[in-house]
Amino acid sequence: MQTDEKKMMTYQETMDYIDSLQSGGIVPGLDNIRALCEKLGNPQDALSFVHIAGTNGKGSVLCLVSSVLKQAGYRTGRYISPTIFDYRERFQIGERPISKKDLCLYMTRLKKACEELKAEGNRQPTPFEVETALAFLYFKEKDCDIVVLETGMGGRLDATNIIQNTLVAVFASISLDHMRFLGNTLAEIAREKAGIIKPGCSAVSAPQKEEVLSVLKAACEKQKVSLDVADPGSLKKIKSTIKGQRFSYGKYQDLMVTLAGRYQLDNALTALLALQQLSEKGFPVKEKDIYKGFAEGTWPGRFEVIGQKPLFIADGAHNRDGAARLADSIGFYFTNKRIIYIIGMLRDKEQEEILKVTCPYAEQILTVSTEGSRGLTSYELALKAKGFHQNVTCTDSVEEAIELAYLMADKDTVIVAFGSLSYLGKLITAVRNGKKGQAVKHG
Structure with missing residues (x-):
């Protein structure tokens, strides 16, 4: 499904269309996003993913993993929400947001697909479903080697979870949030987030409460997936200031991250473990890429x-x-x-x-x-x-x-x-x- 540029929405029309979708609210489930992506030729099936779920820290882990992959020379897509400064930050390749022209082009195509779905008796896709489908299409047509993908909410029924080619499933810190949709206990919420684990992937987790960890372990055992859990006690020579933090871990001596806030050490170690698993999945990175990627990774609005x-x-x-x-x-x-x-x-x-x-x-x-x-x-x-x-x-x-x-x-x-x-x-x-x-x- 291609779009004639003459029929493409203007940037203002595109933003107005996005605003008009907000009334759709949040509707967990995968049927509608599957139908929408099928209209687009299932672009997600041509991509490989690092899939990140969690309550806090998803963005910081995504930032560090994608920064290192970029340094290693991989054409890296990243999909995030919400954004702080500009809507276009949701869709990035090599840390550069989608251009206004491309946003208009791809959103015009998404609007046409949504109209076809509604004409067939399906509901209007939610804003997050539209954005997720757009991300898949954009990253596929721009020939991304790998995509670092952040769930919107939960995991099992999150629109991002239609993907099948998950290389590493990553769990940032899991705690109580969005209880109306995910459950009232840590175990219930963890079960929803554990839904991103796919057969054949590896799993990595930040330090978690035992109630959460037991759920993740059980989910991994069911899928015959290995689980690597970050151990902050393995970090050495920690120096924390508001300008950033330094630490050593195994063969990595004096790694620096510019992310302040003591909790970022957990996120940095989680990202490091994810990168180690990626190397075993066909995306090796050199030590110098990790040092430079960690030092240059920035994430606005986090301490x-x-x-x-x-x-x-x-x-x-x-x-x-x-x-x-x-x-x-x-x-x-x-x-x-x-x-x-x-x-x-x-x-x-x-x-x-x-x-x-x-x-x-x-x-x-x-x-x-x-x-x-x-x-x-x-x-x-x-x-x-x-x-x-x-x-x-x-x-x-x-x-x-x-x-x-x-x-x-x-x-x-x-x-x-x-x-x-x-x-x-x-x-x-x-x-x-x-x-x-x-x-x-x-x-």
């Missing part, structure tokens, strides 16, 4: 320094496990520092659980609204935060929150913005482009 004097950190902690990891890093890096929070959250997240573990570190909390049907207003979030902290102020905009934070801070204060990724892109851009002068003023 990222976005401003200096005062230090300004942005982190995408949006569930209870992510909040606990953020709190651990704040306690580790910023002992006895004044901390100001900027927080924005979605309505369907566990606000109380997140606030309970993070609020004790803050001197002042500023809340912002998040947009969309899942958005939570600044006022609603402030009311919840006041149950855990005395000094809470709701703001009218991200820009106002940044301005107030700078006015309250001195050069030794640390400002930490976290919560939903949906607002962090706007905040990071504002701090870097519009508010630097205020930061320097305090220096």
Whole structure:
């Protein structure tokens, strides 16, 4: 199915079409994505994958694995969601987002396929199903050697799970999130995520709670798949700063990652184990590729320094496990520092659980609204935060929150913005482009 460029949607028409899909919401299941991909000639069957599931850390593992594969010379596709700055970041080859022209071209083809499906009596594919099918088609037609693929939610019934050519199934940290769809216990959630294990693949896992690990082991045994579990105790000579971390592991001495946050050591080791398994699956990488790929891998919005004097950190902690990891890093890096929070959250997240573990570190909390049907207003979030902290102020905009934070801070204060990724892109851009002068003023 080809598209005449003269009939191709414009970029504005493409973005309007994507917006129109949002009413479809989330519908777990594989029947519709299978039907959609069949319309496109099943492009996923021509690709090889590293498939990553988990609650927190998927993106960081994806970043490190794909960075090394790129260094090794493989044409590497990567599919991620959600994104922070630009919709096109979802579809990347060699860490370059899809061009506007290609996005329009491929989305026009997807729209035609969706219309054919609906005419045949099928439901309209969800936004994630459309994006997943587009990713497969784009990566196939651009001749990717390998694709590093992040699940959207869960695993077993996630749209990405129609793939068959999984080389390595990777499990980042699994914890409680999306309980309405995945289950109310760790074991139930782990069983859903373990659904990405395919016969013939290898499996790698970050450190997990025993309840999760037992589920993963059982799933691997059923599929006759080996499971390699990261052991943080095997890391040596660890040096952690907010600029990055160094560690040694086996033959790798003084490996550096620019990802800050102590939890990133688990993700780095998980990525390293995945790369070792890939080498046995026909995608060998040299030691120099690992050193360079790890050092150059960057992932925005994950305990990222976005401003200096005062230090300004942005982190995408949006569930209870992510909040606990953020709190651990704040306690580790910023002992006895004044901390100001900027927080924005979605309505369907566990606000109380997140606030309970993070609020004790803050001197002042500023809340912002998040947009969309899942958005939570600044006022609603402030009311919840006041149950855990005395000094809470709701703001009218991200820009106002940044301005107030700078006015309250001195050069030794640390400002930490976290919560939903949906607002962090706007905040990071504002701090870097519009508010630097205020930061320097305090220096």
